[in-house]
Structures are given as structure tokens and as C-alpha cells.
Amino acid sequence: MDDQTWARTPIEPQSANAPLSTAAIFLVVTITDGAEAATTARGVISDLGGLVRTVGFRDLAGHLSCNVGIGAAAWQRFEQQSKPAQLDRFHAIPGFAHTAPATPGDLLFHIxxxxxxxxxELERLLLGxxxxxxxxxxxxxxxxxxxxxxxxxxxDGTENPTGASMMQSSLIGDEDQEFSGGSYVVVQKYLHDLTAWATLSTEQQEAIIGRTKADNVELDDDDAPRKSHKALNTIVDENGVEHDILRDNMPFGRPGQGEFGTYFIGYARNLWVIDHMLRRMFIGDPVGDYDRILDFSTAVTGSTYFVPSNDLLESLAPDA
Incomplete structure (x- = not known):
């Protein structure tokens, strides 16, 4: 889809392409059994915009936003006549040394x-x-x-697309017309072993990441004996076309508990792009040469969602 087609689309997306924020909450929930619970969940998420306005109006400079993603099992429970073409549950990826696990999740709230x-405040009201x-x-x-x-x-996030490329990489287009303006999102929580990471020299860390540490300059590592994290996450198809995703990763941690991590969240027009990235990281390219960052960062969660456009989200109201 060209830039002009995106400019005239009548579908209003959720805020997948909002600028990086100072703070964020990543909330994953499962819907309890029974039709009543599914109906309640549909009613709340269909009016999510109202909640965001209620809290956000208290300080417009805060730029409060919230995306809700719906998992494959939840979408089925919502009894819609059709489903997004690529929506599927997250499939665990067993690697040679590390595994990307699949964990429960019906709804994702990215605040x-x-x-x-x-x-x-938005999370408090939402859960209430x-x-x-x-x-x-x-x-x-x-x-x-x-x-x-x-x-x-x-x-983190240097290679994020910008401008029209951001929308083209993250938002579904005419290829799935009923769900255009939506997005697929994958989340994973990674826990870091900072003690082990600190034993590496800066040069060793840079070789693993593929960028200089001080000034974030991309390294020319085409001739390196093993691909860097940067190289493994660069997806080029058989026609030489590079495919991007939109990341909004955030650090998190509790030093008192020895917990330090990165919450990976990737929005994509095509789920296969993220799947290919993760397989290259965990299985390797060539096979066996996995992403060395995984020796220091352990994936402990993994789930996939569809983020509908605002119009579609509002249409999920039980009495709509």
C-alpha cells in the first residue's frame, strides 16, 4: 500500500504508533470462564476510549493512551463472525540453548x-x-x-520505522479489509543477568548487540563469525525487501528483588515478521548460531494479540 492510500484511509487506529513515552504499564489478563465474564470484558474494552479520556483530561500534556490487544481464544469467545487473517496463539520456540515460552493471555493492555x-490511575479504574x-x-x-x-x-528501538513507513509496518491494510487499521502485537518479558553481563568487556557486549555502547553507532559486522542481535533482527525477504516492526520496549526492575528486565512489545502488519525474528534469535542463522544476548536475557513470557481499530473496538460492545 502506498503512502497516499494510508493518508486517505477512513479507519482510525488505536495508538500503536504513539511516540515513546516516559512511563508504561503492560497488563496481561485472562478472562474467567462463562458467558457473563466474556460479555463484561467486551463491554469494558469497547468503552476503553471513555476511560482514557476520563483520566487523560486531567493533564492533557501527559499524553495518556491505551491499546488493548485481544488473543485468539478471547476473540473466539467474543463470538465474532470472522477473525483477523493472521490471528493465532503464540507458539513456543524451543531453541538449541534457550526457549521462547508461550504463556496465558486473553487481553493485553498497553498503557x-x-x-x-x-x-x-487508568489501570486502577480499568481493573475495577x-x-x-x-x-x-x-x-x-x-x-x-x-x-x-x-x-x-x-x-533500544533505534531501527523503528518512522513517518509513513511506521504505519505501513505496523497497521493491517487492504489485504484484510475488515480488519484494516488494526495491528498484531507480540509481547515477551525478558529477565537480565546483569552480573554475568558485567563480566564482558564493552567490545564483547558491542559484538553481541551490533552497535557501539556509548554513541549507538551501527557496527559493520557482515564478516563477523557470528551474527549480532541487530543482524538477526533484520528481516529481508527473497526479493530483497526489508520488513520492519514497531517496537515500544521498556525497561523494568526491582533492585531489591534482584529483578532487571526488558519488556519486549512489537506491533506488526504481518505476524510472520516477528515470528521470523524470534526463530532467528532462538534457533539461529545458521541453525545453532542463536542470538548470544539470550545467554544473559531469559524470556519468561510470550503471547500474541490483535489490536483492533477504534471503530472495530467500539463495535464489540455487547449491545452494538
Whole structure:
């Protein structure tokens, strides 16, 4: 789809392409058994925009937003006549040394703002409305770390697409007309062994990441004996076309508990792009040469969702 087609699309997306924020909450829930719980969940998420406005209006400069993603099992429970073409559950990826696990999740709420208190308040009201209809299975509070670095010390998200390329990479287009303006999203929580990472020299860390640590300059590692994290996450198809995704990763941690991590969240027009990235990371390219960052960062969750356009989200109201 060309830039002009995107410019005239009448579908209003959720805020998948919102700017990187200072604070974020990643909330994953499962919907409890029974038709009543599914109906309650549909009612709450269909009016999510109202909740965001209620909290966000208290400080418009906070730029509060929230995306809701719906898992494959939840979509089926919502009894829709059709489903997004690529929507599927997250499939675990057993690698040679590390595994990308699949974990439960029916709904994902990606809350972002320039103020942590706005994120907190929206989550509080949201869970209050959902009540016993859901069970929280994962809750992570992310924060911007200095100049958009992860806790390994490197700038994260450098290769994100911008401008029209951002929409083309992250939003479904005419290829699935009923669900155009939506997006697929994959989330994973990674825990870092910072003690082991600190034993490496800066040069060793840079070779693993594929960028310089101090000034974030991309390394020319085409002739390196093993691909870097950067190289493994660069997806080029058989026609030489590079395929991007939109990342909004956030660091998180609890030093008192020895917990340090990165919450990976990737929005994509095509799920296969993220799947290919993860398979290259965990299985390797060539096979066996997995991403060496996994020796220091362990994936502990993994789930996939469809993020509908605002129009479609509002249409999920039970009485719509």
C-alpha cells in the first residue's frame, strides 16, 4: 500500500504508533470462564476510549493512551463472525540453548503516558470495571531509562520505522479489509543477568548487540563469525525487501528483588515478521548460531494479540 492510500484511509487506529513515552504499564489478563465474564470484558474494552479520556483530561500534556490487544481464544469467545487473517496463539520456540515460552493471555493492555500516576490511575479504574471477569497473569511497570537505553546499557528501538513507513509496518491494510487499521502485537518479558553481563568487556557486549555502547553507532559486522542481535533482527525477504516492526520496549526492575528486565512489545502488519525474528534469535542463522544476548536475557513470557481499530473496538460492545 502506498503512502497516499494510508493518508486517505477512513479507519482510525488505536495508538500503536504513539511516540515513546516516559512511563508504561503492560497488563496481561485472562478472562474467567462463562458467558457473563466474556460479555463484561467486551463491554469494558469497547468503552476503553471513555476511560482514557476520563483520566487523560486531567493533564492533557501527559499524553495518556491505551491499546488493548485481544488473543485468539478471547476473540473466539467474543463470538465474532470472522477473525483477523493472521490471528493465532503464540507458539513456543524451543531453541538449541534457550526457549521462547508461550504463556496465558486473553487481553493485553498497553498503557502509556508521560506521567506514571496517569498510567496507575487508568489501570486502577480499568481493573475495577473488569472486576471478577478477569484474572491478572502479568503486570509490568516500565520506565524510560536515561536516553532510551535498556538495562544492558544500549539504546533500544533505534531501527523503528518512522513517518509513513511506521504505519505501513505496523497497521493491517487492504489485504484484510475488515480488519484494516488494526495491528498484531507480540509481547515477551525478558529477565537480565546483569552480573554475568558485567563480566564482558564493552567490545564483547558491542559484538553481541551490533552497535557501539556509548554513541549507538551501527557496527559493520557482515564478516563477523557470528551474527549480532541487530543482524538477526533484520528481516529481508527473497526479493530483497526489508520488513520492519514497531517496537515500544521498556525497561523494568526491582533492585531489591534482584529483578532487571526488558519488556519486549512489537506491533506488526504481518505476524510472520516477528515470528521470523524470534526463530532467528532462538534457533539461529545458521541453525545453532542463536542470538548470544539470550545467554544473559531469559524470556519468561510470550503471547500474541490483535489490536483492533477504534471503530472495530467500539463495535464489540455487547449491545452494538
Amino acid at each position: 502509556r503516558a508521560e506521567r506514571a500516576d496517569q498510567c496507575f 470495571k473488569l472486576g471478577t471477569a478477569v484474572t491478572v497473569v502479568d503486570e509490568v511497570q516500565g520506565f524510560r531509562y536515561f536516553d532510551s537505553r535498556d538495562l544492558l546499557g544500549f539504546v
